[in-house]
Amino acid sequence: MTLVVLIIILALIFDYINGFHDAANSIATVVSTKVLTPFQAVIWAAIFNCVAFFIFKDHAVANTISKTVNKEFITLPVILSGLIAAIFWNLLTWWYGIPSSSSHTLIGGFAGAAIAHAMTVKGLNVSWSKIVESKIIISTVLFIFLAPLIGMGISIFITVVTIMRNVWLRLVIIAAVTALTVLLFDYFENSKMTENAEKFLKIDKYKTELAAAEEKISANPADAVALKEKTTAQEKLDKSKPNFEKINGMLNDYDRLGADAIATKAYNEGLLKDIEASRLKDEVRNLNDFLILEAKATADTTHKSDYTKAKELTEKYKEPLKVFLKKNASLDSTLAALNAIYPIKQQNEEKIKKKLASFSIAASFKKDIEKADNSMIVWGIIFTSVLFSLVYLYVEKIKTPTAYKVAYMFKKLQLFSSAAFSIGHGGNDAQKVMGIIGAALIASGSIQDFGQLPNWVPIACYLAIGLGTMSGGWKIIKTMGTKITKVTPLEGVAAETAGAFTLFFTGQMGIPVSTTHTITGSIIGVGATKRLSAVRWGVTINLLWAWVLTIPVSGLLAAIVYKLIQLIFHLQK
Numbered sequence: 001m002t003l004v005v006l007i008i009i010l011a012l013i014f015d016y017i018n019g020f021h022d023a024a025n026s027i028a029t030v031v032s033t034k035v036l037t038p039f040q041a042v043i044w045a046a047i048f049n050c051v052a053f054f055i056f057k058d059h060a061v062a063n064t065i066s067k068t069v070n071k072e073f074i075t076l077p078v079i080l081s082g083l084i085a086a087i088f089w090n091l092l093t094w095w096y097g098i099p100s101s102s103s104h105t106l107i108g109g110f111a112g113a114a115i116a117h118a119m120t121v122k123g124l125n126v127s128w129s130k131i132v133e134s135k136i137i138i139s140t141v142l143f144i145f146l147a148p149l150i151g152m153g154i155s156i157f158i159t160v161v162t163i164m165r166n167v168w169l170r171l172v173i174i175a176a177v178t179a180l181t182v183l184l185f186d187y188f189e190n191s192k193m194t195e196n197a198e199k200f201l202k203i204d205k206y207k208t209e210l211a212a213a214e215e216k217i218s219a220n221p222a223d224a225v226a227l228k229e230k231t232t233a234q235e236k237l238d239k240s241k242p243n244f245e246k247i248n249g250m251l252n253d254y255d256r257l258g259a260d261a262i263a264t265k266a267y268n269e270g271l272l273k274d275i276e277a278s279r280l281k282d283e284v285r286n287l288n289d290f291l292i293l294e295a296k297a298t299a300d301t302t303h304k305s306d307y308t309k310a311k312e313l314t315e316k317y318k319e320p321l322k323v324f325l326k327k328n329a330s331l332d333s334t335l336a337a338l339n340a341i342y343p344i345k346q347q348n349e350e351k352i353k354k355k356l357a358s359f360s361i362a363a364s365f366k367k368d369i370e371k372a373d374n375s376m377i378v379w380g381i382i383f384t385s386v387l388f389s390l391v392y393l394y395v396e397k398i399k400t401p402t403a404y405k406v407a408y409m410f411k412k413l414q415l416f417s418s419a420a421f422s423i424g425h426g427g428n429d430a431q432k433v434m435g436i437i438g439a440a441l442i443a444s445g446s447i448q449d450f451g452q453l454p455n456w457v458p459i460a461c462y463l464a465i466g467l468g469t470m471s472g473g474w475k476i477i478k479t480m481g482t483k484i485t486k487v488t489p490l491e492g493v494a495a496e497t498a499g500a501f502t503l504f505f506t507g508q509m510g511i512p513v514s515t516t517h518t519i520t521g522s523i524i525g526v527g528a529t530k531r532l533s534a535v536r537w538g539v540t541i542n543l544l545w546a547w548v549l550t551i552p553v554s555g556l557l558a559a560i561v562y563k564l565i566q567l568i569f570h571l572q573k
Helices: 002-021 023-032 038-054 060-066 076-095 102-122 134-163 167-200 203-219 224-251 259-268 273-287 290-299 301-325 331-341 346-358 361-371 375-397 403-443 456-471 474-483 489-509 515-530 537-569
Strands: none
Touching (some): 002 076, 023 403, 060 102, 102 134, 134 515, 167 361, 167 489, 203 224, 224 273, 273 346, 290 403, 301 331, 331 346, 375 489, 403 489, 403 515
């Protein structure tokens, strides 16, 4: 438990460092255009970093980070080593004023420590694909380049549209792009809801079990155990699919029905009944320290038999729970029946009673649906489009729109664009630390999966990054605000709006991108619209090298730290 507490403290310290390291991302342009003083800017950014807590409900990025390393190789020393390496690299790059990615530092550190651990346990011949989740690593590496390119493209688009002479053409283009954007985010919402429904009904679990059994059979066609596992998994999958199809039809009508109506309807029609006892069974046995036993079995094979026995016995929890859910058994008699199957620790009795009394499968399903809701982001995009349109119409009505008047208006608009980018920054970067804390809680046996993350974790992470932002990162602000290109208020609005959209887009996809890379690409984009020579490409190339090197360097540092921890504390293989 001491190690878990230490990891949580270090994770929040990293989050704080991330805040002042990345403060430049949110405020560099708004400071360089003198819209706000540095002090006002960091307060402004910190507030909206925390506002992200109320907007990004799904925590998709955090879930992605927690799954970077395969569960088998997630140990507390691995997480600790990754964090120490990430903190060191972040402080080093901050000292030299290099806007490197805190996101990639964390991912690189986590992966590097896991690889070192796997090689220690399994030997040098272990496949990297079995240690880290290759899809996550590949998508993360790709977005080192894609995120700044997306930001660059959007910032160029906004700048070009703004300087167009025909105001009505501008408005038509804005309306068309807004409509496409809303449709795009609606697609993300539907996809996420479908994914959440699959997880809720355990369809993803049954698919994994089926694939594992088929792999065993392909290696040994006569494997009777594998054949039985395949049959069982296929039966569970076939049973769940019809319910899923009906629920998915309702999810597609989410905008009209809403989460509460869908969850109530799904429950009343009996579509959640098959999963109800199973989910409650998981809740009960986890409260009875089942997860702690699982974590012990993962870390030490001597506990394997105890864990296997507990798993087999607690599966039988379903039968008395079915009776309880039908209201044919009292709370105390249900607890007694559970206790007869697998003893419940005295200190856990009250927690389990409370869980039994408050359990609602419909409420749980509603919560999972609402996680995928992105209506606040969509309405924010619509509001931004309307605001731009009103500004263009206002400028058109001015008989002689002087450069001063136009600049003054865009200075005011920068308050909105920098706030939007700060929300995107908080929603993306705070989640990365949430993912690390989630991984630590899973490794310690405190929770089973990321969906069980306690509410205090996101609150603490958002507060930490907000406080860090208030501390400022003045060296990097200079690099971002002046060294890449000279930024005007109009260009500041374009860059920040482009960066915000990119972060919202990738956040919905669950892709951990760098806010640093994103805003850098956006600033380069607005600079390039003036002329290519307006961008200081020498500075940009140096930044690119920092981006490319961050993951491998932080990974190597984490591997070294892991080996040192192993030697100092005499960790067993």
